[in-house]
Amino acid sequence: xxxxxxxxxxxxxxxxxxxxxxxxxxxxxxxxxxxxxxxxxxxxxxxxxxxxxxxxxxxxxxxxxxxxxxxxxxxxxxxxxxxxxxxxxxxxxxxxxxxxxxxxxxxx
Numbered sequence: 001x002x003x004x005x006x007x008x009x010x011x012x013x014x015x016x017x018x019x020x021x022x023x024x025x026x027x028x029x030x031x032x033x034x035x036x037x038x039x040x041x042x043x044x045x046x047x048x049x050x051x052x053x054x055x056x057x058x059x060x061x062x063x064x065x066x067x068x069x070x071x072x073x074x075x076x077x078x079x080x081x082x083x084x085x086x087x088x089x090x091x092x093x094x095x096x097x098x099x100x101x102x103x104x105x106x107x108x
Contacts (some may be wrong), residue, residue, distance in 0.1 A: 016019055041096075051097070060082055061082065064090040064104070076095065078096050081107060090106060092104045
């Protein structure tokens with residue numbers, strides 16, 4: 001019996017999801033996230049003010065399969081950058097309070 005293989009994007013999504021689930025706040029150290037952003041996000045997620053980042057990353061990877069290369073928190077908006085299999089970086093923006101995607105564009 002041959003081992004089961006996952007598509008590269010799906011495998012990256014599974015690894016990211018597993019890491020996020022075990023990380024405490026769901027922000028991998030490998031992602032470029034400001035320490036102040038992490039503190040603010042932890043407080044907001046704990047109080048129910050923000051949607052957990054793991055939820056937004058899962059949605060971003062569902063919309064644009066690939067590898068998350070950067071996450072920023074600007075005001076009350078998460079910006080998640082995903083590198084797809086063609087080498088294109090996509091920036092997806094989410095309202096941190098509602099979890100609604102507000103914008104998606106190619107990052108030049």
